[in-house]
Amino acid sequence: MTILVTGATGNIGRRVVHGLVGAGQRVRAMVRDPLAARLRLPEGVELALGDFTRPDTWPGALAGVSRVYLFPFAHGTGFVEEAAAAGVGRFVVHSAAAAGFAPSDDPSALGRHLEEERQAHRGLELVVEATGKEWTHVRPGLLAANALGWAERIRASRVVREPYGRSGYPLVHEADVAEVAVAALLTTDHLGSAYTITGPAKVTQVEQAAAIGAAIGAEVRFEELTPAQAHAQWLVDGYPPEVADWLIELLADAVDGPGALPPTTTYEEIMGRPPRTFAQWARDHAADFIGEAA
Template identity: 70%
Template structure:
């Protein structure tokens, strides 16, 4: 790469980079940034025809649950952005197959919970719903990290906190009703922009500065749900109402939307835990430490995603 840099560190010269989970919010950003850095990129997806990825990426069919697809996916690959398996922590054999095929570095898409201290048993029904959920998430993501570490190749774990993209769950109602209905309007977390996660992942893929590191990434500051809605409203230039629900009203509302009961229990508790502060997930300065510049704000995320919250444009052709 001859003197190039990524986040202030000199670039190495990797061969082919495989991005798994390439059509997700973060995976797309990883592909875009790798292509922008002039890298050879292979993007693995179960639906190549509908991937719509950046020009220059080699889009291939691959499935963690279909080992017969792996030889073509892994042929010639040197580094892997490793997305979690469909059932996180379930050893499909992909990681071992990748190491045997010659992969020499994994950058693992993990979760902030993987860095929590072990202790709680997710099967312990005496624990609150949130503690069981966090224990389950911690164990599953840490298990994937340990699979990668066991290959004895280079690795970096990228552990995002709660993603700003969770707000896309409000998109349809904002487009059609200009309203968001949630409990605990002052609850919130340091929501992280998917581009920040991708930027750290690409730094770990393309430089040697992060080998053996585990990076927990959050947004720069807590943003309440009501503040999120105001940021989206400003981004689209429209008024959006925030209608605060009681916890019971929220349960009924989410059940009507098809949410499973176990989700309702820990989701309510997660929000309540962040009324005064950010619960178990305070802001980190990891992103700035890795890249040398400040983390993107939720306001920036809302601007970047304004199109997701606007109603489709009606043209004359649509009315005839």
């Protein structure tokens, strides 16, 4: 049995590859740059040139494949249909928590963003379901890895500057998402299920900064910006205005509660142990934040 992992060099996909290799599986990674991927993936993994925007690369990547870990960029490309026709019998979809949200006509920037997310991810899920093949949808919430966006500033000055310091979500460790995906690829226990995976509890931005500081053995200060200051800075940083708009609303939504996505117990129910904490994630990624402070 050959399992194809798409998005194989990403935060989650890379861990899916490692998990499958550790389980003794034959793994093929579909990558756009095999030379670069060889440096990031374990020995024994077959590398196949493949790109969702290049259908000519799909036959080689899919030859002899029975199961696929499907990255969301496959949406709207025709890749799923070709994979099913090529003999793939099971898809494990890297989806998103928004796929499980109810349809919404909320006109706010955040509401529009979440509805776009819902439509895109649920759209891919429906394409997979329509093939008649086996499927499992793995829907991570907000990833702890988003904190890597602070890495450069923390390395340079040991400070995080954001609005709404008390805002936070139950950030999920990418390793937890990957473990659920591997279980779905290797067993029949999860067929036909859609799993929303989160971390164990809300972690505020102030708490995230403190946890990163503890992980690297240095104080990381949290400097609170006003929403207007943050919005202006993000525009300078190159964020599109609509993204800056919904990011502000996303943070504001989770100041006094869990916001749009409360914690789930899904990971513990599947794996039999609590999900990893943000503090664990920070320790696992300490090297990303270590550098000379100014």
